[in-house]
Amino acid sequence: VFNFSPGPATLPEPVLRQAAQEMLDWRGSGMSVMEMSHRGKEFMSIHAEAEATLRELLAIPANYKVLFMQGGAIGENAIVPMNLIGRTGRADYVLTGDWSKKSYKEARNFGTVNVAATAESSKFTAIPEQAAWKLDPGASYVHICSNETIGGVQFHWTPDTAGVPLVADMSSDILSRALDVSKYGLIYAGAQKNMGPSGLTVVIVREDLLGHALPVTPSAFNYKTQAENDSMYNTPPTYAIYIMGLVLQHVKATGGMPAVEEHNRAKARLLYDFLDGSSFYRNPVAKEDRSLMNVPFWLKDAALDEAFLKGAQARGMIQLKGHRSVGGMRASIYNAMPTEGVQALVQYMKEFESQHG
Numbered sequence: 001v002f003n004f005s006p007g008p009a010t011l012p013e014p015v016l017r018q019a020a021q022e023m024l025d026w027r028g029s030g031m032s033v034m035e036m037s038h039r040g041k042e043f044m045s046i047h048a049e050a051e052a053t054l055r056e057l058l059a060i061p062a063n064y065k066v067l068f069m070q071g072g073a074i075g076e077n078a079i080v081p082m083n084l085i086g087r088t089g090r091a092d093y094v095l096t097g098d099w100s101k102k103s104y105k106e107a108r109n110f111g112t113v114n115v116a117a118t119a120e121s122s123k124f125t126a127i128p129e130q131a132a133w134k135l136d137p138g139a140s141y142v143h144i145c146s147n148e149t150i151g152g153v154q155f156h157w158t159p160d161t162a163g164v165p166l167v168a169d170m171s172s173d174i175l176s177r178a179l180d181v182s183k184y185g186l187i188y189a190g191a192q193k194n195m196g197p198s199g200l201t202v203v204i205v206r207e208d209l210l211g212h213a214l215p216v217t218p219s220a221f222n223y224k225t226q227a228e229n230d231s232m233y234n235t236p237p238t239y240a241i242y243i244m245g246l247v248l249q250h251v252k253a254t255g256g257m258p259a260v261e262e263h264n265r266a267k268a269r270l271l272y273d274f275l276d277g278s279s280f281y282r283n284p285v286a287k288e289d290r291s292l293m294n295v296p297f298w299l300k301d302a303a304l305d306e307a308f309l310k311g312a313q314a315r316g317m318i319q320l321k322g323h324r325s326v327g328g329m330r331a332s333i334y335n336a337m338p339t340e341g342v343q344a345l346v347q348y349m350k351e352f353e354s355q356h357g
């Protein structure tokens with residue numbers, strides 16, 4: 001099947017095959033990775049290699065810590081302010097859709113939180129221009145969501161926050177394109193789209209931002225504590241880290257970030273070009289802000305939605321139903337979605353249009 005799920009999402013088949021092969025006996029250890037102590041030499045090597053490969057792929061500078069945590073991106077909505085807002089007590093949030101709005105609401109529990117810009121008046125169909133942002137020079141950080149998984153809106157530029165650390169929720173686009181980590185103070189992402197299974201949250205944080213946690217911060221969610229303990233202050237999500245390591249190796253072996261980005265751009269172009277040429281389907285997002293990862297679209301008549309989904313399912317294309325809050329359809333086309341999957345979808349959409357248009 002071609003699985004268009006927004007997450008947990010499709011993973012590279014060679015990775016899953018390798019994991020299946022190693023399931024009962026990881027490289028002669030006599031153990032499954034699931035059974036290994038996180039402090040044993042076998043798992044320590046898996047953990048270290050996963051971190052090293054991530055550092056290599058994203059060219060993460062040496063003054064950044066990479067943390068493997070739990071709690072997901074929704075957990076980070078609280079963990080980020082708990083760790084960072086203490087410097088000045090204030091933070092700026094840019095609202096571009098459901099996920100950044102959720103982050104903003106949670107952050108309000110921990111300090112004074114300002115909406116620096118919002119695209120709500122355009123129903124979140126565009127990223128607000130930087131010139132219109134009202135940034136607070138005394139903010140501890142500026143928060144964005146680089147890719148809104150529900151609305152299909154993505155930053156294709158990096159905001160200039162005039163020295164205030166930029167924090168990004170990259171849950172649905174990390175590892176999908178080249179990235180200049182040095183422009184960010186902190187990046188966080190749930191692993192379950194481009195990187196691996198759910199249960200693992202990756203945090204990339206500049207060292208100088210550590211050490212300002214509010215006293216209420218649980219020790220397991222204190223970045224400094226985790227950084228000092230190599231993400232082993234509590235038991236990390238070991239199996240998810242192992243699978244992520246395999247995914248990262250796969251990305252490296254297939255050409256690294258430039259190749260991944262080119263592949264993703266080509267796939268998204270196929271789908272958007274088709275949508276733009278059709279009056280039967282509609283994607284309302286401003287062209288320059290469209291997501292390369294999540295492509296929401298609506299049929300001319302919502303009464304046809306059910307038939308569309310049924311026909312797709314019959315052709316092996318699953319998980320195309322849009323988010324319950326917005327309806328319509330959504331094709332999530334993460335790294336592991338092959339071009340053939342998008343071609344099959346476009347072909348089906350053409351046929352459906354000619355039957356019902």
Ligand code: PLP
Pocket residue numbers: 006007071072073074075099145147148149150169170171172190
């Ligand atoms: N942020 C973004 C951009 C997401 O896409 C998601 C999940 O789909 C989340 C946050 C929530 O992540 P989690 O369920 O891992 O907490």
